[in-house]
Amino acid sequence: MINVVAKYFILFMIYSFMGWCMEVLTVLIPNKKFVNRGFLIGPYCPIYGYGCLLIIILLKNNLDDPLALFLKAIVICSLLEYFTSFFMEKLFNARWWDYSNKKFNINGRICLETMLPFGILACLVMYVLNPFFESKINLLPDLAVLIIAGILFIIYLVDNIISFKIISGFSKTVKKVAKD
Numbered sequence: 001m002i003n004v005v006a007k008y009f010i011l012f013m014i015y016s017f018m019g020w021c022m023e024v025l026t027v028l029i030p031n032k033k034f035v036n037r038g039f040l041i042g043p044y045c046p047i048y049g050y051g052c053l054l055i056i057i058l059l060k061n062n063l064d065d066p067l068a069l070f071l072k073a074i075v076i077c078s079l080l081e082y083f084t085s086f087f088m089e090k091l092f093n094a095r096w097w098d099y100s101n102k103k104f105n106i107n108g109r110i111c112l113e114t115m116l117p118f119g120i121l122a123c124l125v126m127y128v129l130n131p132f133f134e135s136k137i138n139l140l141p142d143l144a145v146l147i148i149a150g151i152l153f154i155i156y157l158v159d160n161i162i163s164f165k166i167i168s169g170f171s172k173t174v175k176k177v178a179k180d
Helices: 002-031 046-058 066-092 112-139 142-179
Strands: none
Touching: 002 046, 002 112, 002 142, 046 066, 046 112, 066 112
């Protein structure tokens, strides 16, 4: 059981890293400027890791129906993005993304323009990327999987603690300055 959790955590980190790369490239290419688009210090966006894991776990029985997989992935990822935005705003009094200026948005948290790529990316993950990554992870000895997952988890945990303290301190400073 622990090995299964370790494999999922490694997949989580792979997809979080790939999501971070995608986010960085969407700013780097048009603006020719590097911007760390993640909440965390490290090169990963956990929302992509969580989204991919949800798709992998919840939609593994939909591989024979690409349309169902596509549509269900849109719903899953849109709900994840909406509630992540909502809770991060409540927690830190800041919006991490805002689609208010996009057509067909819901409270600026999600929009049609981002929903459709979720479905496409889910198909890419389920039919191409995940079979590839799982096959490579399955080649590793169990002990190596546990060690890799453990190291990645410690790095991820420390990054979360540091990032949370930085953002919380920033939020308190902004509130204090606003009062002054």
